[in-house]
Amino acid sequence: MLSKKTKILRWFYKLSWKKIVGFSMFLLVLGVMPLVRNAAINPTRTRSEAALLTPKAEEITKKFEVPEGPPIIYLVDHFFGKVGDAVLIHGENLGGVDENSWVSLGGSKISMDNLINWTGDYIEFKVPNKARSGKVEVSILGKRASWEGMFFVTDENTKAELRLVDNELKAKNLLGGTELLVWLIKVKGEGELVINPVNGVGMSKVEIDLPVGKVYEVKIKISSSLATKSELGLISLLKLGKPEELVVGIARGELSDNQGQLIPLQSHPLYVSF
Amino acid sequence: MNHSRWRTIAVLKIVFMVLVVTVSGLLLLTYKKNTQISKLEPKIGFSSLINQGVNEAILTIPYQQTLYKHFGNAINPQVSLPVKTITGYENYQFLVDSGAVVSALPKTLAYELGVNLTQLPRITIEGFAGQKTFAYKGEFVIMIGSEEVAIPVVFSENDRTSNILGRIGFFDEFNIKFDADLQKIIISHKG
Numbered sequence: 001m002l003s004k005k006t007k008i009l010r011w012f013y014k015l016s017w018k019k020i021v022g023f024s025m026f027l028l029v030l031g032v033m034p035l036v037r038n039a040a041i042n043p044t045r046t047r048s049e050a051a052l053l054t055p056k057a058e059e060i061t062k063k064f065e066v067p068e069g070p071p072i073i074y075l076v077d078h079f080f081g082k083v084g085d086a087v088l089i090h091g092e093n094l095g096g097v098d099e100n101s102w103v104s105l106g107g108s109k110i111s112m113d114n115l116i117n118w119t120g121d122y123i124e125f126k127v128p129n130k131a132r133s134g135k136v137e138v139s140i141l142g143k144r145a146s147w148e149g150m151f152f153v154t155d156e157n158t159k160a161e162l163r164l165v166d167n168e169l170k171a172k173n174l175l176g177g178t179e180l181l182v183w184l185i186k187v188k189g190e191g192e193l194v195i196n197p198v199n200g201v202g203m204s205k206v207e208i209d210l211p212v213g214k215v216y217e218v219k220i221k222i223s224s225s226l227a228t229k230s231e232l233g234l235i236s237l238l239k240l241g242k243p244e245e246l247v248v249g250i251a252r253g254e255l256s257d258n259q260g261q262l263i264p265l266q267s268h269p270l271y272v273s274f
Numbered sequence: 275m276n277h278s279r280w281r282t283i284a285v286l287k288i289v290f291m292v293l294v295v296t297v298s299g300l301l302l303l304t305y306k307k308n309t310q311i312s313k314l315e316p317k318i319g320f321s322s323l324i325n326q327g328v329n330e331a332i333l334t335i336p337y338q339q340t341l342y343k344h345f346g347n348a349i350n351p352q353v354s355l356p357v358k359t360i361t362g363y364e365n366y367q368f369l370v371d372s373g374a375v376v377s378a379l380p381k382t383l384a385y386e387l388g389v390n391l392t393q394l395p396r397i398t399i400e401g402f403a404g405q406k407t408f409a410y411k412g413e414f415v416i417m418i419g420s421e422e423v424a425i426p427v428v429f430s431e432n433d434r435t436s437n438i439l440g441r442i443g444f445f446d447e448f449n450i451k452f453d454a455d456l457q458k459i460i461i462s463h464k465g
Contacts, residue, residue, distance in 0.1 A: 024294035031298030
């Protein structure tokens, strides 16, 4: 008695090659026919399968760049922002998204929903709901670093403001402040920034070379008369000279009162750089 | 020996047929996929014929040519469109750029357009070389033909940003045709 498998094999063995090739050609023609018809009736066009793709939500960068040393934060840009605003942390050895790494603002960890990009040299996040002003800190695989400056979460009640207008650093609503610390950073272009205080304003200056650009750290003494005047409108603090191609921005601003407490400060987007 | 030979031939025949069936199947699948793509393309039907008037050009802009040092003459997809400002409509030059996700303007134009940047959400945008720049998400109004159109825009902190008309609100709302025969950019209503 032959098994079923052997019977099938025998059937195929007895089937002539002619029949097999003939049947195969028939199948091929069946497959090719609709394609030929399609090619004949459609005009030649560049074929794109983009129409079939389902839109995907933009994902945060998953690439983890193994840190070669402890994390360093050079700059938090901008140093202020309202809820929902994007903020960039510039630094090095920041790794990437990892369950053992986190970013915090004012002591609260930034959730994944508010992280936009995370690479070895920068992190981008959105100011979360209910965020509070404070230090920006990162922990990369257990190693921590924080930015020396203060990040201010702003809203309609944030009155103190810095502006770069007409080659001058101006400010308003400085009431209560006794000292103003400002970082002016070279964003783009060559040349040096020349900084001079306006009459009656005391100032000290330090230059810091950061990988993200040269920083001019300026400390300005705010007298009570100057602070009162600033409540009425913009007051001039510094005169700035620079080559036309050099772009300078306000990278940090801290207004402190006589107790050393910081007063929330922001800059106007139109006048944050010039 | 004979026993194994007839088996080998039978298996060969089966393999051959399976291969042919697979190839035919793949061809049919390709056809199906092509049909799927074609279905997504607009069809010229009765309703399209009725609405033919709608597809007429609402704005035709002649090509502008630029003489590039390295490439010679090339078309410059630059259009001049009236933009709503605080003092009324004023003409601004825009680069029509299907490569840009969204339209962009330098932040310095925000004041003229009556936009308060401090109230707009701040985002980052990536430039040509991948560098990040801050920008503020808003809207502006332009006149296309005789129609006022609100278009999403980002106001870039980079003052050297060109005025760009990108995809959102422009390319997805209008048909933009670069007509090489007529040497014109033709803007018409979609569908």
